[in-house]
Amino acid sequence: MKKLFKTLLVLVILGVVGYFGYQYYAENHGVASQIVDEVQYTQYTIATGNLSKTVTGTGTLSISQTEELSLDYAVTIDETLVEAGEVVAQGQALLSIDTDALQTTIDTLxxxxxxxxxxxxxxASSFSSTATLKMPQxxxxxxxxxxxxxYIQDVMDEVGSIALLSLDNLMYTEVDAAEGMAISTEVKVKIGRNTIDGVVRSIEGGKANITFSDGYSSEGGEVEVVYKSESLGTSIAHISMPYYLTTTEKGYIDAVYAEVNxxxxxxxxxxxxxxxxxxxxxxxxxxTREKFTTQIKALNALKSEGVLNAPAAGIVASIVSASQSEQTAYTALxxxxxxxxxxxxxxxxxLDIINVAVGQNVDxxxxxxTDKTYSASVSKVSQIGTATSGVTVYNVTLTIAGDDQLKLGMNGxxxxxxxxxxxxxxxxxxxxNTSRNGSYVWVLDPTAEVSTETAAEPGIQTFIETGxxxxxxxxxxxxxxxGDIVLITREASSTSTSSESGFDMSMMMNMDGGSMPSMGSGSMPSMGSGSMPSGGTAPSGGGTGGGTGGGGGRQGGN
Structure with missing residues (x-):
């Protein structure tokens, strides 16, 4: 048991010492590290072709034009003769009506x-095509x-009246009150070459209100007031009690029996x-009489036929049900x-709606x-958008010239x-590529060879304008x-390589009379460079562009 523990301990120590020893050796004995950026160049030959810009959307088929069957009089429906969704011909019976109830309507009309x-x-008995306008007072x-x-109503529309009257025979003006002037003080009023009597009607705020006969001055005319042979200056005359004469009569003026003053x-x-x-x-x-006459005539015809017919050929979108209650006038039957x-x-x-306009063609x-495509055109573009999940969309209405295969409600x-x-x-x-000066491409220089030394500028920088x-x-x-050849550049992921010369671990440690095994020399595996696939495809109508891709490297040392 002790021997097993001792063996495990030795292995752990060897692992720790080996790791830190390698780190120390790498720092002090020049372990080399290299980073290589792989760059691929794909050649594309400029050719002509066709290009289009489109906007797509999905929708449901409907019919834009509808026609309602309604009456300007009330009827009672006995029976519904067709259902929603049916195709009907013009003049086909749609609804059966209650003729007894219809007769009651005829009698009322x-x-x-x-x-x-x-x-x-x-x-009519009191009507006259002529009239005399008279003074109301x-x-x-x-x-x-x-x-x-x-035409007298033209005058009324333009001026608002046919004459301006003075009702109390007086006009007035205002001047600065003179010293000694009082209510009822007499003055002279000069109107052109005429001099007439005037009288002070009131004095307020240092102003004297002078009245005089309305037979000489016009409304807004200029007059001069004289008091004790001294002129008080000129001022504007106004009608004391004005009245605008109006009329509601119509007709042409054949004679005028009045003059100013x-x-x-x-x-x-x-x-x-x-x-x-x-x-x-x-x-x-x-x-109203014409309306009643027309309605009675139509009701009598409807009573004779007993049914309401389709006003045009089409598809029934909706129709009322039979009911004992009366359908009121102007109801959509x-x-x-x-x-x-x-x-x-x-x-x-x-983002696309700004490019959509009425009249554009649609497929x-x-x-x-699935075996055909229908032609359509943009007939309406909504100016009000609807926001959904942070994106605003706009309704665009398309008009389709279809055939019998198209059914309402189909998706497309x-x-x-x-x-x-x-x-x-x-x-x-x-x-x-883009820069401050605009858009540019790299054009292949046939006299130069693309290499790692020229990877930063693989060709001739050529500025272009696009549509x-x-x-x-x-x-x-x-x-x-x-025929120009442009280069499509794409930088691949960086790869790194490293190597070290090995060292002898036995010099670092000796335990129980045994020596540590030598780590030997080794090297990290090299990450080989790769190349992107070559060639390209031109859009519809253009020639095939592209060519072989050349692998190049840009190497830098640590």
Missing amino acids: QTELDTCETSMASL YGRIKELYISQGQ DRKWENNRVAYLINIPVSQEYTTLQS ATLYVGDDKNMVVSVDE IAMDAI TATINIEEVTDVLLVPITAM LSDENYAEVTSGLNA
């Missing part, structure tokens, strides 16, 4: 029609806005109108999907129809064709020509 016609007759006409030949008493003539249209009340009754155009609404990510592949995938270019130079995205691109290729608009 006839009573309303009779009342309407009575009211129309009453209005006494007043002096200070401003007149009408003239012969005008005329005094008119109540019921005096102002103007004569001709070609007065019928009243709005009569026009409304006339429309049936809704039909009509027309050949079908719709699909797809959701487009916010649609239906999940249930839509590919919206955003942009396409043909027969253009293409460069792989992986060959492109349309997808996830694999970009259109080259300048900088390259067909």
Whole structure:
């Protein structure tokens, strides 16, 4: 037992001493370490091809156009003759109606029609196509806005009245009150060449309010006030009690019986109108009568037939059930999907929606129809997005010209064709690099050899301009020509190698007269360099690009 324990102890000590001994030797006897960065170069020959940018989305088939069957009068449904989902022809019977209940509706409408016609007759008996506008009360006409030949409501719409009246024969103005001036003090008012009497009506805040006859000055005219032969200055005249004369009459002005500053008493003539249209009340009754007449005619025809027919050919989307209760007017009794155009609404990510526009062509592949692709176009792009899990999407409506195989509710995938270019130079995205000066590629220099010494610049740095691109290729608009060879560089993982010259452990330790075995010399295995696969594939329409890949190394010492 003691011998076994002793053996184990020796092995443990040997392991510890060996580890630390190796570390010490490596630090003091030059253990070499090397790191090699492997770099692969794939050659790609620039060629022409086609490139397109698309946006995809999934959706469900629907029909955009619908037509409702509704009536502007109430009916009671006896029986539903078709079901939702059925294809119906124009004029096909959809609903059976209760004709007895329909007769009650006809009788009610006839009573309303009779009342309407009575009211129309009453209005017609009192109607005249001419009218005389008269003064509603006494007043002096200070401003007149009408003239012969005008349509009087045009004047009302533009000015708001047909005349401005002064009702109390007075106008007023305000001046600074003179010393000695009091209520009822008489003054003189000069209006142009006329001088008339005035009187102080009130004095407030150092201002005297002077009234005078309204027969000389106009509203807003300038007057001069004189007190004790001394002028108090000029000021603006205003109507003391203004009144705007208006009318609701319509028609053309045939004659005007008033002038500015005329005094008119109540019921005096102002103007004569001709070609007065019928009243709005009569026009409304006339429309109501036509409506009742049309409804009664349609109800009588419906009563004779007993059914409601499809207004157009289509698919029944919904239809009311038979019920003893009356269906009120304007209720949708049936809704039909009509027309050949079908719709699909797809959701487009916010990063792609800026590229989608009305009119763009779309290819649609239906999940249930695998042997064909349908053509469509973008008919509507929603301006309001919906956020889901931090991503905003927008609804895009597609219009499809389909066939009889397409059924409502079918699922499909839509590919919206955003942009396409043909027969253009293409460069792989992986060959492109960027700097402050723009995008560039490494073009193979046929006179130079790619080696480890030139790995940092494997070719000729060539700046390019690009157009349309997808996830694999970009259109080259300048900088390259067909046949140019570009290098696709890719740096592999770094590998390291190390070696040491060995040492004799027996010199370090001796236990129980035995000597420790020599560790011998050894070396770490070398990590061989590898090479990336060569060659590349050009997009549709282009020539085959690429070539062999050259392995190169860039070595650095520690």
